[in-house]
Amino acid sequence: MFSKSCKNISLLSLFFLLLSFVFVMPPSYGNRFALFEGIEAPTLLYPTTEDIDLTGKDSLQFRWIKTPGVFVYYTQFRLYKTANNFGSDLIYKENVQPGNYPLKIPSTYFEAGQVYSWTLRIVLTDGNRTEIAYSTFKVIKK
Numbered sequence: 193m194f195s196k197s198c199k200n201i202s203l204l205s206l207f208f209l210l211l212s213f214v215f216v217m218p219p220s221y222g223n224r225f226a227l228f229e230g231i232e233a234p235t236l237l238y239p240t241t242e243d244i245d246l247t248g249k250d251s252l253q254f255r256w257i258k259t260p261g262v263f264v265y266y267t268q269f270r271l272y273k274t275a276n277n278f279g280s281d282l283i284y285k286e287n288v289q290p291g292n293y294p295l296k297i298p299s300t301y302f303e304a305g306q307v308y309s310w311t312l313r314i315v316l317t318d319g320n321r322t323e324i325a326y327s328t329f330k331v332i333k334k
Contacts, residue, residue: 233325234258234267234312240327245302247333251296256312256325263317264290270311271297275328276310287315302331 217283233259246252254269270277271284277321304307314322 220265231314231316231320233323234314235323236310236312236327237267239310239329242330243332244302246299246302246331249299251298252302253294253296254310255294258293259288265315266290267334268311268313268315268321269295271301272309273306275307275309277309277326281316297322304331308329315331 196268211318234272237255237257239252239254246254251322258264267288267290269284269286270282271289272278272310273283274281282296286295309326312325314324
């Protein structure tokens, strides 16, 4: 008799324990795609300053910190010929594959004295995207 009631109590306890996980666990555990939502924009490393000297250089190298622990499908890169990110000012775009880092843009795209901006967004293998990172720079010599 004692063993039967212990077994019932054990099963009932296990049921309530499992039921409590439904109410306690965050919603992201219920949806595997939600685990990647809200990832911050990547950190841009270069160019992020006012004075970029391209004298004698055939390209400008763009670098950023890769986000660890995520599965990157590609990185959206956009280059604009103003400090604004208007579609009409877009001069170069590329979906950068994970193995093509850092990205080199030919110096023929740049003019001395001109301000440029660039944006970067990581697209994950599950289709989610990070926030957009943004920076401006000015080419002083070419």
